[in-house]
Amino acid sequence: MTSPAENPPQPRFRPRPWDHLETPQDVELWIDEHNRALQELVKPQETGVGICFTLAEGGNxxxxxxxxxxxxxxxxxxxxxxxLITAATGAEPPRGQVWVLPDDRLVQLILGLSMLVQSTTLVVGHPFGARARRPAY
Structure with missing residues (x-):
């Protein structure tokens, strides 16, 4: 018999290879697909909902x-x-690691990051700093 420590549970969401997005229309389609996935896969009571971009050169x-x-x-x-975040969105870097950007900068942000992303993974339960809020999808 094996113990749970020997066979940890499989992650709920798996990384998906990233397809580079080249136009604002590509980004809008990706946002729509992402929002549909969140609506289908995330339970209403879950918090810390978002997406993790794994960068090809390192970090998340x-x-x-x-x-x-x-x-x-x-x-x-x-x-x-x-x-790059500053260049794509015009935002000043925060004092810590949590950036809060106006929602109208999302398309520019995704276009700016696109060539650097290796994969994406849906996440739940991420703290998102002290500013964690319920997602709007």
């Missing part, structure tokens, strides 16, 4: 959208991406 960026903001939790291993 977790993203959550709310009704009025895009929240990014940039892991220390991915802090090299800060100048």
């Amino acid at each position: 960026v977790y993203m959550q959208t709310t009704g009025d903001a895009v929240i990014l939790d940039v892991e220390p291993e991915a802090d090299w991406i800060a100048p």
Whole structure:
């Protein structure tokens, strides 16, 4: 008989290879697909819902959208991406690792990150810093 420690549970969501997005229309289609997946796969009571972008050059960026903001939790291993986030969105870097961007910057952000992403994974239960809010999808 094997113990749970020997056979840990499989992750609920698995990484998906990233297809580079080249136009705002590509990003809008990706956002629609992502929102449908969240609606189908995430339970209403779950919090910390978002997506993890695994960057090809190292590190993860977790993203959550709310009704009025895009929240990014940039892991220390991915802090090299800060100048790109600033260039794509016009936002100033935060003091910590959690960025709060206006929701109208989402398309520019995804276009800016697109060539650097290796894979994406849906996430639930991510803290998203002190600003964690329920997603708007």
